Amino acid sequence: MRFFPRRSAASLSVLALLLSGSPLAARTGDAPATAKQIAPTGQAQVRPWLYENSDVPIDPAWRFGTLPNGLRYAVRRNGVPPGQVSMRLRVDAGSLMEQPDELGYAHFIEHLSMRGSRHVPDGESKRIWQRLGVTFGSDSNAATTPTGTTYALDLPQATPASLAESMKIIAGMMTDPNIVDSAVDAERAVVLAEKRESDGPQMRMSDASRLHFFAGQALADHAPIGTVATLTAATAAKVEAFHQRWYCPENTVIAIAGDIDPAQAEQLIKDHFGSWTVPGKGAPLPDFGTPNPKLPATRVVVEPGVPLGLTLAWLRPWTAHADTILYNQDKLTDMLALQIISRRLEQAARGGGSFLQAGVDQQDVSRSVDGTFMTIIPTGENWEKALADVRAVVEDAKAAPPSQAEIDREYAQMNTALSIQVENADTEPGAKQASDLVSAVDIRETTVSPDAAVDIFRAGKPAMTPEKILDSTRRLFSAGVFRALLVTGKIQPGLDAKLAAAVAAPVKAATNARLADKAVTMDDLPKLGPPGTVVSRTPVALQGMESITFSNGVKLTLFANDAETEKVRVNVRFGHGQQAFSPTKPVPSWAADYALAASGIGKLGQRELDDLTNGRRMGMDFNTDDDAFEMQVVTRPADYKDQLRLFATKLAVPGWDPAPLARVKTGAAVAYDAMSRSPDAVLGRDLNWLLHDKDVRFRTPSRAEIDGLTPQAFRATWEPILASGPIEVQIFGQVKAEEAIQAVAATFGALPARPDVPVPAANKAMRFPPMSKIRWSCDTRATRNRRPPSWPGRPPAASTCKKKGASSKS
Template sequence: MAFLSRASRFVLLFPLLVQPLAAQQSARSTPRRPAPAAAQPAPAAPVAIDRTAWLYKGSDITPDPAWQFGTLPNGLRFAVRRNGVPPGQVAIRVRIDAGSLMEEDAERGFAHFIEHLTFRGSRYVPDGEAKRVWQRMGTTFGSDTNASTTPTQTVYKLDLPGATSGSVDESLKILSGMVSAPAITSQTVNAERPVVLAEGRELPGPQVRLSDAMRGTFFAGQRLASRSPIGTPETLAAATAQGVSAFHDRWYRPERTVVIVSGDMDPEQAAQMIARNFAGWQGKGAKPAEPDFGKPDPKQPVSAALVEPGLPTLVAMSVLRPWTFNADTVIFNQKRLVDTLATRLISRRLEQRARAGASYLQASVSLDDVSRSANVTSVSIVPVGDTWEAALKDVRAVIADAMATPATQAEVDREYADYDTAMRTSVETARVEAGAKLADDMTEALDIRETTTSPQASYAVLKDAREKGMFTPETLLASTRRIFVGDATRALVNVHTPDPSAAAKLATALKADVSGLAGKRRAQAAVSIDRLPKLGRPATVTAREKVAELDMEQVTFSNGVRLLLYPNASESGRVYVRVRFGHGQVSLPADRTSPGWAGDLALVQSGIGKLNQGDLDQLTAGRRLGLDFDLGDDAYSLGAITSPADYPDELRLIAAKLAVPGWDPAPVGRAKAVALAGYSGFDASPDGVISRDLDGLLRAGDPRWATPDRDAIAALTPSAFRRFWAPRLAEGPVEVSVFGDVKADEAIAAVGRTLGALKPRDATGPATAPIRFPAHVDRPVVRFHSGQPTQAAAVIAWPTGGGVEGVAESRRLDVLAQVFSDRLFERLRNEAGASYTPSVQSQWPMGLPTGGKLVAMGQITPDKVDYFFRLSREIAADLVARPVSDDELRRVLAPMGQAFLRASTGNLFWLRQLGGATRDPRLYDAARSFPRDLIAITPAVLQDTARKYLRPEADWTMAVLPRADGGQASGAAGGSTPQR
């Protein structure tokens, strides 16, 4: 791989961070590991492994030869493979075939509770030590080390960077102890109970209530209706060590367990490690009978209504059929592909109507097997305003039309082309698919009782179906008719004000005659790339120079456009294209609300020249072309991940967007409606208030970063949108980045005839207002939410700095923030059980001279707000008063160093690091200096950094509290707020 030479150079700069892990393990294993409570039985002789490929039993799918399989004598199964993406990493998954659907009524939440308890302590690791053990191996808790519980499974996840045989073996040993013998005692249950309750309390209330209502309505009469993995406060409060242990012993058994290893190691070695660490595990008691998840019950109510002002008005409809196990065969998958194209075709028609100004903002159709409980055709609708009855009728009309009359072959071919492109892309990029992704794919396949295979084999299944003539108007018509028939049809409507008749109205709307409402189908003419507006004369190259140590080139064109080029095949089949232009968010008006907020929602959708978004969809059909817009601090950008064949046209697409933008008014109206539909959600929870207000408040109310109020959104017109954005698309310097599987001379020529054909631009930026941090407050700024009375949030922040010249300082602040975060996590979550997700982050804008900040926040109960501030200030004061220990610093630096090494093997990392580097070469040095900067951080350096920034007279605080009257909170955002 082209990156390996550079990555290996950086490794040499990490002697203190990436030392041999075997030495680290031996240093910590003896003093930190207690004698096991009950010794894990070790096999007396080599384990006899059944090497049958158990995944493919009953299937004629071509097995993926990279996966090797085995079954141990105790029934535990494994799947292992070699994968070197990223280099040195090994992904481990331990899947237990047990989730919330296995719980009895009094056990609701126990599957998830056990997931928590396994990380507290287990056979080989004392209480609270698992996180530290893996941190010393270079993992980041919460991303590299994690777990999840669903209705049908519990999965323990570990992505081990810089893996050695010793660290993998040690990790498998720890995981074996976690699943076979977690420390489920009265002490641990009582200690973790507040944390689990805090997790449930901090979930976004409106979304949880909607999810609960949908499950209760759609799966009425089945277990899934009342089996949220989080459980209930009542069952969690009543949980005992004996009860939780009983659930564990019943369902955590080797024959219900699969260990998956995918990474940069010998598969046979991994198999032997699994056998050595898991073969001695024996289940307790008799095997449990599989619970009956039930079938859709047609006798249950058809409709229900929810009153949730914190969510947009919406309608969700499902057609349910019993879930049955199907052998994962070629023909089964090919029939599913026909069904998939049928749903995609309907969703496209619905989207076309929404763009044209329908009664709904968004609508889509999907087909899924849900938690082994039902096969479900789902329809989701977000109406314009509160007109949900009209929106439901209009969507039903489109579906009815699709069931009555076949599509054209051109429509079918359009959906096939996009699907073919997606699968072909998987084949072309298979060599660079991450090992963690492959492990997750295997886990998902096991959960849905299907197989997984290579992208090449999957693509062959699709092409074979095409050759068989399976994708025709007639086959999609038959599929559409089939997937909209079931044993039960259910629907749920969410409204903003109580209406006792809403459920009855919904039931009536489901039966209403919709004939004639579909209107005439829109026939989309073929559109070629040549329909894009013509560009000017290609530019010539005026300068071409190598970028030292980074294997890149910087190219300057005669019209002033600059190119940063990185031709490499490390990610075969992928090309990253990004075009930075203009001056970004800092250049927006600082004295008033502007339409900057609408750029992401409407700018791309507004078309190019005379081509609207429908035309552009047709132009990009079957190709890897797109337009992703981003409003950055110091620049705007357009870009996409494309292919070696398509990137020249991607450059042409972006150049045409900048040169001759379209100004279709419909996307502006839709953007306004979308923004207003979601606005009430800001008030519904502490998270919502923070997402609306914090960015503006931390910049002293600056409207460039503040969320606009409802009136400002409603007042936006298409003409005002155009007046604002048209000059911004045409101003400021243009920087093009092309990273990936390209040839240098060809890429330079492609940029020259596209972005190089733009008119020269003035690179001088406008005068911009400074960014100010809010003044210190003696009492927290208070905002209110209208959600649950048990929910609150607290924020404390300190100003820092900005600019590339302070990059070393920014990295010291990153380390300081992580140390702070770990301490806050330990004390606020693990010791006090007051918050599930406290965090501390440092934000340092590289492209701006000011605006940086270090921010700590946590969701808590209202009575813990003062405690959060007191604890945060105690931690800050301690970081100022005394240096951290060597071990604490190592547990932060090692994961950060490993994260850098992994990320630096991918193009996207360098693309993000080097945005703007052609104008500011200091960014090249900043990208190269990361290892040196990290290694230079010592306890004394970190203490000096804390002294400089964590000053009590500079901090700013905010609390989000429930309204005493439970009513709607103020919708104001970004202005000054009275202190409480």
């Protein structure tokens, strides 16, 4: 079973993680604490193929079947969006099935299959689907992973004729793809170009991570893209041989979810795939290997332009498990144990410690490894201190069980995340359901209804004791194979030895990592004034939508409706947004998205607000629009009134904790250094500014501006903005109109009337530069020993890229 989406393991694109957890990001809501007993279903029942080795409740919305040739399928009705039918076809044919001289063939076949088949002229399938309203890349796509290839089609406004035509095309792509020398030669150029274009820092780090963490296993050197040598040597005969071994009915699963009668979908599968046969038997799955303890435990990778980062991995052999209720409850206990550690690490990072960010999760990677992966972003250059401090937090977690309050905190958050899936089940798109099912097949697990997932989780709560959490923690951080990878942008002598010594050094358990048990309630928020009064109320636009004005000038746009069950969208627009700033005078707007939300409310800091909103669907996303600043969130009927109070008190009594600003400054400095060391990064840093004719509101701040920003200067910029300008509250969703108006009156209506400052005309102007040629160059100190990238027909000098000014107008 898959309870929550997971990020990919061993990822070292650590900068993307920077401050990704907004201080109150997408908190999830309350649910009853009682758990009903989950009994294995239907002991005498013949269980569908997905549930053969499982006792979890069968999702009744799916209709399962197996054709005589071995192809398995699952179909269901789903009307989100209306008229659309989504299909996912997965084949157990990934890069791990390739022989050494076939690297890249699974992905190559994906490309060839999308061109068409022997029954559809080359390229004609794309034109047919385009006539049926399909957009390639969004509605039609394919992806190859180490363990399989998945073809996706979302057919809008599907009709019996368009469905039959589409199934005919897809069946031909699987059974008789156009694998001939002319097609192979044509697509080879495309695949090689894809490989060239992906050959950047992220790909090189991905390759290095895979080679290190999975050394001794097939996954280490079986990237789906393949190698130039194997792709160049590919012939139609060789590719066809791979296709014959792996593209067979028993290796194929089809999932269809959409606005269609399941019986009709089932018949389409039978009509178009029932006659599919292949000579002989398909090849047995190869042995993917197990982690090898004899290979090096540490590695240093130097990649210019990449921020300093560490990944630690505790690796265990992956084994197939019966996807039972007990197995899933144990997995959830493991997840809870790791969330406790991640929260402790986050609290340490917020306090301005040696690391900017650190987190841990468990991943089953490509049926090759069951691993615990930890990522660390040091605050500065002292990665050894960051590593030691993170290890100390883990050692403390292994030494003694967590408090019951810590367990309850994480349980509440997980419980509500699952509850939201129940609440939103009626608006879950068919495309997601089809994708989830084939993903479950890929990892050899099952899928259950949102209700069943919640019930399984709650039934496991009694076993989530402090002692059980301690056992999980010790097991997750104990392994026969431990590996560590350090990525740096600078060449430094002796780093390999330093890393080996750092991970081998004894570690003492931290004494200050555990979070104190605090009780924080809405009563701890600053008090607001008496409720405002309504001075006007008029219908607008759509039927049922209203515009309400309060005595202090606050406006409410209200659309009470039941279109989305248990969803309430709250958007607060205030002030003048980007227009509040001068196009020529820099201000610290770049730090606001994180630092403003994280700096607290009144005397409550980020930690207290976390506790206040934990287990509820509340948040505080802040962003700057062209003509207004915005705080927005998707909440629920039970939480939206408190969400309004949270937003209102943020404007009325903002906190100014300097720690979030210090954190975002550190992250911005790390990012700036990385953005100066490669052509693509420099372009990304400056392009938006140049496209707006060097308007400073669109400029990445300089390193001097980042380092020079003080808490006093930040507050001086933002305090008057939070206290002035018009306010419009927008509430759309499942609310009662009268209650919503009263809730706004008691929060935003209770604020004092706000002064407004007219926007200068210069601030409203949007400028664009004359067409010109601009030359950049990047900081080559870290890259001077690397051969610069080149493209056919382009002189080497064209790859330099530091901005030198406009020239050669054209």
